[in-house]
Amino acid sequence: MKNSTDEELMILVSNGDLDMMSILFERYHIRIFNFLLKMTRDRDISQDITQEVFYKAIKYRKSYKKGKFSSWIYTIARNIFSDHYQSQKTKEQRLDEIEYKMEQEENGSLEKEEIKEQLNKALEKLNHTDRELVIMSRYQGIKYQEIAEITGSTAGAIKTKVHRAIHKLKDHYLQNI
Known part of the structure; x- marks a missing residue:
């Protein structure tokens, strides 16, 4: 199954074979996390949103329309980030006012x-x-x-x-x- 395309795996997931999501998770979780980390500049928030992305991918697996999987998963990530960003704005905080944690390279x-x-x-x-x-x-x-x-x-x-x-x-x- 590891040689299957992302789209083939997601079709299996949408048909109820949830174990296949672990392969997709392995392929995409670091990319999604890095994307969110660049957007939020906060490691903890990025981890939380990444988990939510894959949770929603499973929850709404029936909505997958057999298109490009990476587009679908990034769309979910963007929407969740957008919801997070909007909730921060409603708390009268702006993205540029949040204190960001900088990861220092050891060497x-x-x-x-x-x-x-x-x-x-x-x-x-x-x-x-x-x-x-x-x-x-x-x-x-x-x-x-x-x-x-x-x-x-x-x-x-x-x-x-x-x-x-x-x-x-x-x-x-x-x-x-």
Whole structure:
């Protein structure tokens, strides 16, 4: 079963073979966690949301329409993150006001850490949509077509939006230097 495609496994899960979700979990939990970590900048919240993503994937398995599994699971992750973000806003907290925990590389050089910190600061200055697009395309390596499926847009529009977001990121980064 480990040689099966994600879509074949999810069809089995949607038909009641819940054990197959463990294979999908192994394939995707780190990617989903890293995506959420870049969005939330909080390891604990990212772990909680990642668990919720897979819980909802099982709970709503019947809603899987035999499309690309990665698009479906990332859509669930985006929706849960969005719900979390909205609940934080209703508590009169903004994403940029939350204290973020920085994971320090044990063997990283000071220069690398400074560059990483400056890049993260610049990333935080982007609006939610631009930050999400940069994270999905550059950090997660998701192709424009797949991002388009996840966000309900076209690949051409996503390519343009990512290009503009990268320029904004560059401008913010250069302001911090």
